[in-house]
Amino acid sequence: MSNELSTTANQGTGGALANAVASREIAEIQGAMTMAKRFPRNESEALDKIIAACKRKGLAEVAQYQYARGGKDIVGPSIRMAETLARCWGNVHSGIRELETTATHTVVESYAIDLETNNRNSKIFTVKHERQTKNGAYALTDNRDIYELIANNGSRRLRACILSVIPGDIIDAAIAQCDATMNASTDPLVKRIEMVIAKFAEIGVTTAMLEARIQRNVTAMTSQHITTLGKVYVAIKDGITSVAKEFQATQETNGNRSEPLA
Numbered sequence: 518m519s520n521e522l523s524t525t526a527n528q529g530t531g532g533a534l535a536n537a538v539a540s541r542e543i544a545e546i547q548g549a550m551t552m553a554k555r556f557p558r559n560e561s562e563a564l565d566k567i568i569a570a571c572k573r574k575g576l577a578e579v580a581q582y583q584y585a586r587g588g589k590d591i592v593g594p595s596i597r598m599a600e601t602l603a604r605c606w607g608n609v610h611s612g613i614r615e616l617e618t619t620a621t622h623t624v625v626e627s628y629a630i631d632l633e634t635n636n637r638n639s640k641i642f643t644v645k646h647e648r649q650t651k652n653g654a655y656a657l658t659d660n661r662d663i664y665e666l667i668a669n670n671g672s673r674r675l676r677a678c679i680l681s682v683i684p685g686d687i688i689d690a691a692i693a694q695c696d697a698t699m700n701a702s703t704d705p706l707v708k709r710i711e712m713v714i715a716k717f718a719e720i721g722v723t724t725a726m727l728e729a730r731i732q733r734n735v736t737a738m739t740s741q742h743i744t745t746l747g748k749v750y751v752a753i754k755d756g757i758t759s760v761a762k763e764f765q766a767t768q769e770t771n772g773n774r775s776e777p778l779a
Contacts, residue, residue, distance in 0.1 A: 546610060546630065553608040553632035564687060566605040571694035574702065576601060580695040583748030584758035594688060595751050596672045599679040602691060608632040611679050613671035621646055621656075623667055627674035631682045638681040640674040651761060669756040699744055710738050713746050720753060726764045 570576055580598040584591055594602075603609040611629035618624075623646070628639035644667050647654045657663050680688060702709070714724055714735060724735055731742050752758045 542614075546632075549608075549610055550632045550635070556608075557633055558607040563606050564690065567602060567687065567691050568694050570601050570605055571691050572698050574698060577695040577698035578747060579751050581692065581748045582752035582755060582757055583745060584752040584763060592748060594676070594680060594692060596676040596755055597751075598691065598695070599676040599683075602683050602688065603629070603679045606683055606687065609679065609682060611675060613668070613675055615667065616641065623663070625667055625671050625674075627671050627678050629675070629678035629682050636682050638678040640678060642670065642674060644670045672755065673757060699747075700740070702740075706738075706740065706743075709740075709743050710735060713738070713743055713750075716750055717746070720750075721760055722764055730764065 571580065576597065579595055581592060582595045603611055608631065609629060610632055611627075613625060613627050616624040616626055623644050624641065625644055626639055626641045628637065630637040645654075646657045646663050646666070648657055648662075648666070657666060714727065717723075717727060727746070728735055731738065731746070749758075749763055753760060753763065
C-alpha cells in the first residue's frame with residue numbers, strides 16, 4: 518500500500534514527465550495485481566491482525582473522529598484507522614497524486630484499489646491555493662503551506678476511498694475493538710483529563726472552552742467526555758472540522774460565564 522503524495526502532472530514541459538510517471542504507476546499496479554493473485558489474503562488472519570492493532574491504545578485514541586453538523590454528531594473512522602485497515606487487510610493499493618498544478622490551484626486524485634478483486638474507488642477534486650479564515654480567504658504562496666493543504670484535503674478523500682474497498686463488517690469489528698480498548702484503559706482519570714487539556718491547549722482550545730462544551734468543570738469529566746473530546750480532537754487535527762466550528766458557541770458565551778455548570 519502507498520499513500521504518498523505524488524506529482525503526475527505539472528505546468529509547461531511537465532506533461533511528458535506526467536505521462537512517463539503515469540505509465541510507470543500503471544505498470545507497478547499491474548505487477549502488484551499479479552502478486553496479489555499469487556498470494557491472496559487470508560481473511561481470518563487479516564482480521565486477527567486488525568483486531569491486534571486496535572488493541573493498541575495509541576491507535577484506539579486516534580481511530581475515530583467526531584464533529585457537529587446540523588445539530589447532529591457525525592462520527593466515523595479516521596484516516597489513521599483507514600490506513601491501518603488497508604495495511605492489515607492486505608493487497609490494497611492507495612494513494613494521493615497531483616494531476617495538474619497551476620499558480621492558483623491543484624487538481625488532485627485520491628484512490629484505493631483492492632488488488633485481488635479490482636474493486637476501486639477514486640475521487641478527483643480541486644484544491645485552491647488559499648486558506649479560509651473568519652475574515653475571508655487569502656492566497657498561499659509558500660510551497661510547504663500549499664503541500665500541507667493538498668495533503669490534508671487528499672487525506673480526507675483517501676480515507677473515504679480506502680473505507681469503500683474494505684468490507685463493512687471488518688470496519689465495524691475494528692471500531693468495536695478500539696472502543697473496548699479505550700474503555701479498558703487503566704490510566705487514572707485525573708491523568709486522562711490532564712492529557713485532554715494539554716492536547717486541546719496545543720490547538721488553542723482553553724480550559725474554559727472545554728468546560729463550556731461539556732457543561733461542567735474539567736475536573737468532573739467522565740470517561741465518556743474524554744472519549745468524545747478525543748474524537749473531536751482527531752477531527753480537528755485531520756482537518757475535517759476546525760476549532761472555530763466546534764467551539765464557536767463556547768467562545769461566544771465564555772465572557773458571560775462565571776462558573777462552569779456542575
